[in-house]
Amino acid sequence: MTERKPKTQRIRMKEPWGMSRSGVTLCNGEQIGCAGRRSLSHDKEIKIELPFCSSICLSWCIVMKGSVKNKDHSTDGEGAGKRPKRKCLQWHPLLANKILDFSEEDEEEEDEEDIDKVQLLDGDGLENDETEDNDSSEQRARRPMNAFLLFCKRHRSLVRQEHPRLDNRGATKILADWWAYLDPNEKQKYTDMAKEYKDAFMKANPGYKWCPTTNKPVKAHSPTVTTRKKLWSFSSETVKDVPSPKKVPQEDEMPQLNFSIADPTQMGGLSMLLLAGEHALTAHGDHAVTERVEHLLSDHEVSSGICPLTESGFPQENRDTSLFQFDEISSSTSHSDDPAPAEQSEKSTLFQFAEISSDTSQTQINCVDPAKCCGNSSLFQLAEISSSSSHSDSSASAKQCGTSALFQLAEMCEASEAVKIEISRNVDTDDLVRTPVSIKEEIESSSEDLISRNLNDSSHICEKAETNNIKTKKHKAHTLEPIDAELLGLLKREKLKKKKKKNKSDHDAAEKASPKKTCKKRQSSESDIESVMYTIEAVAKGDWGIEQIPISPSKKARISTSPKHSIFDLKSAKKKVKSKEKKMQKDKPSDSTKELSAPEHIITAPIIDLPSETPESVKSEPPSPTEELPPMCLPEMLKTEDFNSNKKTETCGSRKSERSCKGALYKTLVSEGMLTSLRANVDRGKRNSGKGCLSDHEGCWNEDSWAFNQTGTTGSKKLKKTKPKEESTLGLAKLEEEFEKKFNSLPQYSPVTFDRKNASLPRKKKKTGNGIAEPQKANKGVFQPQKKTFFHKIVNKYKHKKDKQIISDKAIAEEKNNRENSPRANNFVSASSIPEFTAIQEPLVGSQKRKARKTKITHLVRSMDGQTSLKGQISDEKPLSSICEEEGSCRGELLISRETEVEQNNSIAQDMPAVSAFFSLAALAEVAAMENAHRSPRGSLSRDGQKKEMSQAAVLISCADQ
DNA sequence: GAGAATGAAAC
DNA sequence: GTTTCATTCTC
Numbered sequence A: 001m002t003e004r005k006p007k008t009q010r011i012r013m014k015e016p017w018g019m020s021r022s023g024v025t026l027c028n029g030e031q032i033g034c035a036g037r038r039s040l041s042h043d044k045e046i047k048i049e050l051p052f053c054s055s056i057c058l059s060w061c062i063v064m065k066g067s068v069k070n071k072d073h074s075t076d077g078e079g080a081g082k083r084p085k086r087k088c089l090q091w092h093p094l095l096a097n098k099i100l101d102f103s104e105e106d107e108e109e110e111d112e113e114d115i116d117k118v119q120l121l122d123g124d125g126l127e128n129d130e131t132e133d134n135d136s137s138e139q140r141a142r143r144p145m146n147a148f149l150l151f152c153k154r155h156r157s158l159v160r161q162e163h164p165r166l167d168n169r170g171a172t173k174i175l176a177d178w179w180a181y182l183d184p185n186e187k188q189k190y191t192d193m194a195k196e197y198k199d200a201f202m203k204a205n206p207g208y209k210w211c212p213t214t215n216k217p218v219k220a221h222s223p224t225v226t227t228r229k230k231l232w233s234f235s236s237e238t239v240k241d242v243p244s245p246k247k248v249p250q251e252d253e254m255p256q257l258n259f260s261i262a263d264p265t266q267m268g269g270l271s272m273l274l275l276a277g278e279h280a281l282t283a284h285g286d287h288a289v290t291e292r293v294e295h296l297l298s299d300h301e302v303s304s305g306i307c308p309l310t311e312s313g314f315p316q317e318n319r320d321t322s323l324f325q326f327d328e329i330s331s332s333t334s335h336s337d338d339p340a341p342a343e344q345s346e347k348s349t350l351f352q353f354a355e356i357s358s359d360t361s362q363t364q365i366n367c368v369d370p371a372k373c374c375g376n377s378s379l380f381q382l383a384e385i386s387s388s389s390s391h392s393d394s395s396a397s398a399k400q401c402g403t404s405a406l407f408q409l410a411e412m413c414e415a416s417e418a419v420k421i422e423i424s425r426n427v428d429t430d431d432l433v434r435t436p437v438s439i440k441e442e443i444e445s446s447s448e449d450l451i452s453r454n455l456n457d458s459s460h461i462c463e464k465a466e467t468n469n470i471k472t473k474k475h476k477a478h479t480l481e482p483i484d485a486e487l488l489g490l491l492k493r494e495k496l497k498k499k500k501k502k503n504k505s506d507h508d509a510a511e512k513a514s515p516k517k518t519c520k521k522r523q524s525s526e527s528d529i530e531s532v533m534y535t536i537e538a539v540a541k542g543d544w545g546i547e548q549i550p551i552s553p554s555k556k557a558r559i560s561t562s563p564k565h566s567i568f569d570l571k572s573a574k575k576k577v578k579s580k581e582k583k584m585q586k587d588k589p590s591d592s593t594k595e596l597s598a599p600e601h602i603i604t605a606p607i608i609d610l611p612s613e614t615p616e617s618v619k620s621e622p623p624s625p626t627e628e629l630p631p632m633c634l635p636e637m638l639k640t641e642d643f644n645s646n647k648k649t650e651t652c653g654s655r656k657s658e659r660s661c662k663g664a665l666y667k668t669l670v671s672e673g674m675l676t677s678l679r680a681n682v683d684r685g686k687r688n689s690g691k692g693c694l695s696d697h698e699g700c701w702n703e704d705s706w707a708f709n710q711t712g713t714t715g716s717k718k719l720k721k722t723k724p725k726e727e728s729t730l731g732l733a734k735l736e737e738e739f740e741k742k743f744n745s746l747p748q749y750s751p752v753t754f755d756r757k758n759a760s761l762p763r764k765k766k767k768t769g770n771g772i773a774e775p776q777k778a779n780k781g782v783f784q785p786q787k788k789t790f791f792h793k794i795v796n797k798y799k800h801k802k803d804k805q806i807i808s809d810k811a812i813a814e815e816k817n818n819r820e821n822s823p824r825a826n827n828f829v830s831a832s833s834i835p836e837f838t839a840i841q842e843p844l845v846g847s848q849k850r851k852a853r854k855t856k857i858t859h860l861v862r863s864m865d866g867q868t869s870l871k872g873q874i875s876d877e878k879p880l881s882s883i884c885e886e887e888g889s890c891r892g893e894l895l896i897s898r899e900t901e902v903e904q905n906n907s908i909a910q911d912m913p914a915v916s917a918f919f920s921l922a923a924l925a926e927v928a929a930m931e932n933a934h935r936s937p938r939g940s941l942s943r944d945g946q947k948k949e950m951s952q953a954a955v956l957i958s959c960a961d962q
Numbered sequence B: 001g002a003g004a005a006t007g008a009a010a011c
Numbered sequence C: 001g002t003t004t005c006a007t008t009c010t011c
Helices: A004-017 A042-065 A074-080 A104-121 A123-138 A147-162 A168-180 A184-204 A230-239 A269-283 A287-306 A314-336 A340-344 A349-366 A368-374 A378-389 A395-424 A429-445 A449-476 A482-509 A515-525 A528-541 A546-550 A553-561 A563-587 A589-611 A613-622 A623-628 A635-650 A655-672 A673-703 A705-720 A725-746 A751-820 A822-840 A848-866 A868-877 A879-889 A898-911 A910-914 A920-936 A941-959
Strands: none
Touching: A004 A868, A147 A168, A147 A184, A168 A751, A449 A848
């Protein structure tokens, strides 16, 4: 533990030297930095990791207990090569000083809460880590560009010049066409360059892994990778046996997975609680207890992991797990002391906690018999144990210390079970409310500020979650089954989180200050202590139920009025939120920005302030433990995220949709602020390897001219953006120049070239095209007759519309032709249009999906291709080109596959029957569907009608086809 | 962030 | 056989 700090310090020192903040080589040779901060691909990881909560907690505790070592466990393999995140910068010395270039700016903002929490725990170490992580994560070596990418980079500008109206996608398409036209030898140049590039890159980054997405630590990574395992190290020791946990992306299995590495980074509020509890225990010098706890935790990992999942699954599981563990600990420890162990065992720990809290509150407030409390509450027992273990001389003081942490933990746990308790016991809310007061007092008196802070953080999350649960349960418990209730709780939780964020921003801007809201607001705005107190108070109060009201007044009203509705509302609301989020961003960028920014401020302030504010408290607890502490309440976040991801995953069907889903998920997570912590944690773990990469980069990269190229390639823009430090400016400039030279040395072909090539191209392509087309034709031939009819109908439907369009298109095309005034224009146009056919026909490469997609569309085209006359007509009449061009004009929206258009045009241009013969209805339907999918709402009004019809047509076709 | 292309690598 | 991610940059 103590070791870590020094490291961070070293890191700090390095930054000034001009090294990339992320790519730093530690004194011990460890390399830090690199791992992409996050990628969508993390979804899987996240999901996977969720279940590990318990194990994580355990390991964490253990780690905390033991000194943290720099061992990289499972992640070792991943090392340097670790996933190059999409946004990762291509590492280069030039980028070294980039500060702004973080791959995810949002992340920082998002980190808000997490960072805060972390900070709370560990002012210094964490802060450093966080910074490091962020920085380092940002910068990871990017995978080298392939030939095509190089080509694109080289020619995109040209394409854009040629087609100013074309959006980037369109440009890419054209580039693809050009690429297709490129002679093999011409291509070879790029290919060679790419290869060279790659080789150099690999040299520089021996351990570089292309796409570790799955994250299986497959890597056998190079020695350099050893890099920072700090964060992960802890769990590694304890969980050695566990197979690489994170990697298992299997969503299905997730519920069962659980145990792998307990990554401290992944631990959340619950873990924090455990930790706090442990701290309390250890603090008092009772190692035996701590060990016991650990043991229990470890023992129960499996069971916890196996815990049945509700739909919401993870969250509950996590909670249960941690709670269970805690329960186990408490019960086991308490057994000796406990007068009625049997009862305890039977009762859920949470329940006990709840009881305790309620009982305790009554006792304290009402002066009920304390003995009663002792007997029932495991928590209480725990507290007692801790106090006793601490050998408290004065029962009061000892109790306080032990109680503070334990009690808080209990409180936290209680929250989850409070509902049940309430239901079963018909406990009054009043009781809960009262209890908090006493608890609060105790807490306040507590000397462990650190713990308090942790609790506070976790309490925030838990508070919401619990509140949700409580609320939900309160209202619905009677009507809903446990599982449903849980689900609802989760939903509410999620929603609450969202709301919470919103509330923060809203609070700042608006008034709506209900007592609770104020509370939250205070947290963010007021001093940490105050906020902590508030949080603690809220947590301790257990009056979350009350809180929730303020959180979502409207919701509450609904709920109160009609419980069932509330559930429904929640769900719908959630959906709405998600869907809205996207819109929000586009429609109200300012809002989103505000939200993000606001949190950021909040976060940053706490981070900085914390250390100073409570230096003593922080110091009281050795930085090491806190340092290790990951962002707070990860479990919760993980849960939520997981939940979200699950939901989204469900919705996603195709790869594309998945992608979009990911995006949506990401946004959601971001908005909720959950992603940040998750990412940070996950990345940390991955970063281990990444850092190694960085080091490699540093070492080799600079020397390697290629490295330079990379930078230049990737980065000229970014570099400009970033402003390299003066120190390295000179060297960098040189490097940049070199890179530029190399890259520029690549042949750049003028559009004309391609135009000319187009002329010859048809031949070339025809070869393959025909070859492919024929077989397809043959295949399709069987079906054509039947489908023909349907297609014909459909086509006729749109024929008149198309005709109109064509007319206008022709006019535009003519105009354009005049403007360009050269055969080249025609050629080019035809080229761009023709290539599509050819391109489609070309051997499929790359993702299968792409391939499949293409194939689907392709066969349409191919069939068309089969008709020589068709092609000729197209080129002569330029229907396609004209259309394309027009599209370009209105074009951002033109996502429609050209093939589709071509097909349409052709069908229209020619008499339907002939063309239709070559189309597969299924294919057509697919295309139509795709088109619809691709078409964004922004589509011009004129097109809407068409769109709708098309979609209908697609449906019809598909139905008919089937 | 999605997407448009190709391609290389990883799975 | 399937996925990622690398490039660019508009939407």
